Amino acid sequence: MFASRMRTFNVLKQNTSLLSKRLQSTAPKVAPVKKSSILKPIFYGSLLAATAAVGYGVYGLYKEQHPAPLPVETQSNKKKLVILGTGWASITLLKSIDTSLYDITVISPRDHFLFTPLLPSAPVSTVAVESIKEDVSTLIRQGSGKVTFLQKEALDVDPQNKKVIVEGDKAVDYDILVFSVGAQPNTFGIPGVYENALFMKEANDAVILKAKLKENLQKATELPAGSQERKDLLSMIVVGGGPTGVETAAELQDYISEEVAKWNPELAADCQIHLVEGLGNILGMFDQKMYTLAQDHLKKNGVALKLNAMAQKVVGNTITVKDSKTQELVDMKFGILIWATGNGTRPVTAKLMSRLPETQNNRRGLLINQKLELLGAEGSIYALGDCTFHKGLVPTAQVAHQEGEYLAKVLETRHIIDNTDNDAVKASLAKTIKDFDYFNQGALCYIGGESAINDIKMSKKIEFKLGGSFLSFKVWQCAYLAMAVTWRTRFLIACDWIKVHIVGRQ
Numbered sequence: 001m002f003a004s005r006m007r008t009f010n011v012l013k014q015n016t017s018l019l020s021k022r023l024q025s026t027a028p029k030v031a032p033v034k035k036s037s038i039l040k041p042i043f044y045g046s047l048l049a050a051t052a053a054v055g056y057g058v059y060g061l062y063k064e065q066h067p068a069p070l071p072v073e074t075q076s077n078k079k080k081l082v083i084l085g086t087g088w089a090s091i092t093l094l095k096s097i098d099t100s101l102y103d104i105t106v107i108s109p110r111d112h113f114l115f116t117p118l119l120p121s122a123p124v125s126t127v128a129v130e131s132i133k134e135d136v137s138t139l140i141r142q143g144s145g146k147v148t149f150l151q152k153e154a155l156d157v158d159p160q161n162k163k164v165i166v167e168g169d170k171a172v173d174y175d176i177l178v179f180s181v182g183a184q185p186n187t188f189g190i191p192g193v194y195e196n197a198l199f200m201k202e203a204n205d206a207v208i209l210k211a212k213l214k215e216n217l218q219k220a221t222e223l224p225a226g227s228q229e230r231k232d233l234l235s236m237i238v239v240g241g242g243p244t245g246v247e248t249a250a251e252l253q254d255y256i257s258e259e260v261a262k263w264n265p266e267l268a269a270d271c272q273i274h275l276v277e278g279l280g281n282i283l284g285m286f287d288q289k290m291y292t293l294a295q296d297h298l299k300k301n302g303v304a305l306k307l308n309a310m311a312q313k314v315v316g317n318t319i320t321v322k323d324s325k326t327q328e329l330v331d332m333k334f335g336i337l338i339w340a341t342g343n344g345t346r347p348v349t350a351k352l353m354s355r356l357p358e359t360q361n362n363r364r365g366l367l368i369n370q371k372l373e374l375l376g377a378e379g380s381i382y383a384l385g386d387c388t389f390h391k392g393l394v395p396t397a398q399v400a401h402q403e404g405e406y407l408a409k410v411l412e413t414r415h416i417i418d419n420t421d422n423d424a425v426k427a428s429l430a431k432t433i434k435d436f437d438y439f440n441q442g443a444l445c446y447i448g449g450e451s452a453i454n455d456i457k458m459s460k461k462i463e464f465k466l467g468g469s470f471l472s473f474k475v476w477q478c479a480y481l482a483m484a485v486t487w488r489t490r491f492l493i494a495c496d497w498i499k500v501h502i503v504g505r506q
C-alpha cells in the first residue's frame with residue numbers, strides 16, 4: 001500500500017517538474033518583484049526623518065542650554081516694557097519678541113512657567129512635576145537682550161501715572177504694560193468648597209494631591225476591606241467635566257487600575273473615581289459623537305459619571321449635589337474632592353477694573369479691543385490670556401499663546417514706528433498692525449487607558465477627528481510634546497512616558 005502510494009507520488013513529481021521546466025522555457029522572463037525594493041526607500045526615508053528630528057531636537061536643546069553672552073548695556077534709552085505673569089501669554093510673548101528692542105522687566109510671584117496641559121498627569125507620576133516646569137531664569141536668557149525678573153506679586157496698577165505697585169510698596173514704571181496674570185479658581189461662592197476641596201491649577205496643587213492620595217491609600221490599608229468607612233475614604237470626586245476634570249479623573253483611574261490593582265487588588269476594589277458635571281454631558285467643546293465616545297470610555301474604565309449634578313455645598317467630607325432634572329439632593333462622601341471648574345478674577349485684575357470704571361464694567365474679565373489693548377488705557381496697556389473677557393476668545397493656552405505671538409509682532413512694529421522720524425512711514429507702518437485673528441486649532445483630551453479624543457484643525461478647511469484608539473493617544477502625546485515651550489521639558493516628558501511603560505508609576 002505504502003509502496004504503491006510512493007510510486008504515484010514519484011510519477012506526479014516527475015510530471016510536475018517537466019511541466020514547470022516547459023513553462024519556464026516558454027514564459028517571458030519577468031524580473032521577480034523584490035520585497036526589499038519597496039521597503040528600502042520607506043526604511044531609509046523613516047530613518048532619515050527620525051535622524052533629522054533627533055538632530056533638530058539635540059541642536060535645539062544645546063542652543064537652549066548654551067545662551068549667548070549678553071551684550072554690555074550702556075545707558076538705555078529704550079522704552080520700558082513691563083510684563084506681568086510667567087504663564088502662557090507672557091512666556092510666549094517673551095519667546096517671540098526681539099528682547100533687545102525694549103528694556104524688559106517681568107514681574108510674577110511664580111519663578112517658573114507651568115505646562116498646564118500635563119498638570120493632571122503629575123499627581124499620579126505619569127510625568128514628574130519638575131518635567132512640566134521651566135525656570136524663568138532659563139527662559140529670559142533665550143533672547144538677545146537683557147530681561148530683568150522680579151519675583152513679586154503685582155498688587156496694583158496706576159494707568160494714569162504708568163506705574164505697577166508690587167509687594168513691599170515698590171513702584172515699577174512702564175511705558176508699555178502687558179497685563180497677563182491669568183485667573184484663579186472660582187468656587188462660585190458655593191459654601192465649603194474653598195475649605196475642603198483641592199484644586200488643579202498650579203504645580204503645588206499636583207504635589208498636594210499626590211501626598212493626599214498616598215496618605216488615603218495608606219490609611220485605607222488599616223481599615224477592613226469592603227467596609228463603608230474604607231470606601232468613603234477611597235472615594236475620589238472630581239467636579240467639572242471640562243478637559244481638566246476629565247483628564248484628572250482619567251489619570252486617577254489609570255493609577256488605580258494599573259498600579260494599585262497590580263500591587264494591592266483588594267484596595268483597588270474599594271476605590272471609586274466620580275466625575276461630577278452640572279450639564280447633561282462632559283467636554284462641551286467636542287461634538288456629540290466625540291463626547292459620547294469619551295463618556296462611554298470613562299465608564300468602561302470604571303469612572304462613575306454623575307451628569308446634571310450641580311454642587312450645592314460641601315460639609316467636611318460630604319458634597320451635596322442637586323440633580324437639575326429631578327431637583328433631588330444627593331450626598332456624596334469623599335476622601336478627596338478636586339475642584340476642576342471655573343475661572344475667577346484675581347484681586348489685582350479687579351483693582352485695575354475699579355481704576356477704569358467707565359470702560360471696565362464686566363466682572364468676567366478685562367475688556368480689550370481687537371488689538372488686545374485694554375479699554376480705557378489703549379496704547380499703554382495690553383491685556384492677554386485668562387484675565388480678559390472678549391467674544392470668541394476662550395480661556396485656553398491656545399488663545400494665550402497666539403495672543404503672545406501676535407503682540408510680539410505688534411511691539412516690534414511699534415518699536416520701528418517709535419524710532420522713525422518720517423510721519424508718512426510711521427502712518428503706513430501703523431496701518432500694517434492688523435487686528436488679532438484667533439485661529440482655533442481644535443481640542444484634545446486624554447480619556448484614560450491610553451486613549452484620547454482629538455479634534456484637530458490644520459487650516460480653516462482641513463480638520464480631522466480621532467478618538468478612542470491607541471493612535472489617538474499617540475497623536476495626543478505628539479501634539480502635547482509639540483506644545484511644550486522648551487526642548488528640556490519636551491525631553492523630560494518623553495522620558496517620563498517611556499519610564500511609565502517600563503517600570504510603571506511611582
Ligand SMILES: Cc1cc2nc3c(=O)[nH]c(=O)nc-3n(C[C@H](O)[C@H](O)[C@H](O)COP(=O)(O)OP(=O)(O)OC[C@H]3O[C@@H](n4cnc5c(N)ncnc54)[C@H](O)[C@@H]3O)c2cc1C
Binds near residue numbers: 119348398
Ligand atoms: C490643569 C489645566 C490644564 C489645562 N489644559 C489645557 C489644554 O490642554 N489646552 C489649553 O489650551 N489650555 C489648557 N488649560 C488652560 C490654560 O492653562 C490657560 O488658559 C492658560 O494658562 C492661560 O494663560 P495666561 O498666561 O493667561 O495665564 P497663566 O498661564 O495662568 O499665567 C498667569 C501668570 O500670572 C502670574 N500672576 C498671578 N498673579 C499675579 C500678580 N498679582 N502679579 C504678577 N503676576 C501674577 C501667575 O503666577 C502666572 O505666572 C489648562 C489649565 C489647567 C489649569
